Amino acid sequence: MAEDNADDNGSRDQSGPRQDGPTGPPRVPDRRADGGASRYLRPGDTPLNLAGRVLRSRWRALNDRLGRDFMRRTLRIGVSARIYHPEPGAVGLRSKNLQYLEESIAQWVMSRDVLVFMVPTVNTNGLLHPSNITLRHYARHLDGLVLQGGADVAPTTYAESPTRPEWSGDRARDVYELELLHEFVEAGKPVLGICRGCQLINVAFGGTLYQDVATDLPASLPHVHDDYDAHRHAIVFPPGSSLGKMFPDQRRPVVNSIHHQAVKDLGRDIMVEAMSDPDGVVEAIRYQRAPFVMGLQWHPEFHRAKGTELLDCTPVLDAFLRAARETRL
Numbered sequence: 001m002a003e004d005n006a007d008d009n010g011s012r013d014q015s016g017p018r019q020d021g022p023t024g025p026p027r028v029p030d031r032r033a034d035g036g037a038s039r040y041l042r043p044g045d046t047p048l049n050l051a052g053r054v055l056r057s058r059w060r061a062l063n064d065r066l067g068r069d070f071m072r073r074t075l076r077i078g079v080s081a082r083i084y085h086p087e088p089g090a091v092g093l094r095s096k097n098l099q100y101l102e103e104s105i106a107q108w109v110m111s112r113d114v115l116v117f118m119v120p121t122v123n124t125n126g127l128l129h130p131s132n133i134t135l136r137h138y139a140r141h142l143d144g145l146v147l148q149g150g151a152d153v154a155p156t157t158y159a160e161s162p163t164r165p166e167w168s169g170d171r172a173r174d175v176y177e178l179e180l181l182h183e184f185v186e187a188g189k190p191v192l193g194i195c196r197g198c199q200l201i202n203v204a205f206g207g208t209l210y211q212d213v214a215t216d217l218p219a220s221l222p223h224v225h226d227d228y229d230a231h232r233h234a235i236v237f238p239p240g241s242s243l244g245k246m247f248p249d250q251r252r253p254v255v256n257s258i259h260h261q262a263v264k265d266l267g268r269d270i271m272v273e274a275m276s277d278p279d280g281v282v283e284a285i286r287y288q289r290a291p292f293v294m295g296l297q298w299h300p301e302f303h304r305a306k307g308t309e310l311l312d313c314t315p316v317l318d319a320f321l322r323a324a325r326e327t328r329l
Contacts, residue, residue: 075114075324078142079105080180080197081121082150083173105148105194108301111314112321117142121176135176139183144190144324147177147197149299152261158208167211167261178204190292190323192316195259198295202285205267213262213281220279224260229302232256232310234277235284242294243273243284246315252277253311255298262297292323 084098099120106116119138124131139145154169155162157178162168177197181204184191193201199209210216213223225231234252237244247253263282266272273284273294287293300313 075143075321075328076117076141077109077114077144077146077321077324078117078119078138078180078184079109079146079148080177081118082148083121083170083176085170085172101148102301104299104301105146108317109146111305112317114321119145119180135180136183136187138180139187139189142184142189143328144192144320145180145184147181147191147193147200147295149195149197149258151196152211153196153199153203153209155209155211158203160208160211163211163215174200174203185287185290185293188291188327190320190327191290191294192292192320193295194301195297195299198285198297199259199261199263201287201293201295202263202267202270205270205287207263207267207270208265210262210264212260214260216264217262217279217281220281221257221276223257223262223276223281225257228258229256229299231258235274235298235311236277237274238272240271241273241284242286242319243316246319247311250311254309255283255311256302257297258299259297291327292320294320 079101081099082101084100086095086097099118101118109116119135119142122131122134124134150170151173152167152169154171154174155167156171157169157174177200181191181193181200191201193199203209213220221233222231223233232254234254236252237247237250257276263285266282266285267287269288270285271288272282273286274296275281276283281297283297285295294316296313296316300311300316303310303313305314306312
């Protein structure tokens with residue numbers, strides 16, 4: 001058997017690989033087009049125009065992918081902070097500056113599947129933790145801004161003195177939010193102001209406020225009540241109002257009313273979007289020299305989506321988010 005194996009090995013070594021020839025198996029015929037080119041290529045194709053088609057195909061694929069990624073990228077919306085100032089003589093947490101947002105406003109914005117970020121105040125001269133971050137950086141990297149409700153706008157912010165001590169407002173928050181508002185407007189980003197935010201937008205462009213509706217407009221409806229968000233009244237949309245176009249079937253919708261201040265003299269390029277009925281107190285405004293800067297005096301975050309008792313303000317939120325999508329970098 002060893003000899004047989006040796007003979008076999010020697011035979012294989014001597015014979016080498018099988019060669020095709022007259023006595024071997026036939027070669028597979030070459031069925032390519034004349035000149036060796038594949039038959040699926042276009043007649044007269046050259047390497048140059050083939051390379052051009054390949055590059056155009058790659059560009060279309062890349063463009064489609066970028067478009068899909070752009071549309072799928074989640075919007076990032078900033079919400080201004082409410083500020084809790086230290087109480088005199090307080091200890092512990094109450095002795096510190098606190099910044100927070102009301103849960104309902106965050107939940108309302110997030111209901112359209114966007115990310116919400118509270119924008120804190122900044123202090124480039126901080127003694128403990130100095131930073132070079134400014135509010136301009138937030139305006140650059142976020143897609144839109146919501147100014148939430150809260151403390152009164154200080155009368156000193158619109159060059160008046162408070163007629164009562166309790167109406168002195170929050171000047172520190174005014175300064176922070178005015179800078180934040182102008183940074184977003186200059187960056188071309190949309191802004192939606194809620195309650196105090198509506199009043200701040202008017203003041204930011206030179207307008208003034210009624211310090212107290214009941215005092216300054218004694219014939220008006222009650223606009224604030226212990227019922228808080230359960231207190232409500234009807235509104236109407238003036239001709240040409242963009243809100244009227246959003247709600248074409250709503251002639252006299254009902255909104256909540258939780259404010260004792262209100263827009264008085266309109267700021268530059270500010271137009272009225274809604275008024276309470278029948279007293280005519282301004283309930284919504286819009287700044288006309290920007291893609292989307294709107295203020296609502298009521299709190300849409302307290303209105304139920306698809307509700308019928310109070311105006312469903314989802315169309316306002318959607319318009320704000322569309323503007324954020326259209327103006328993002």
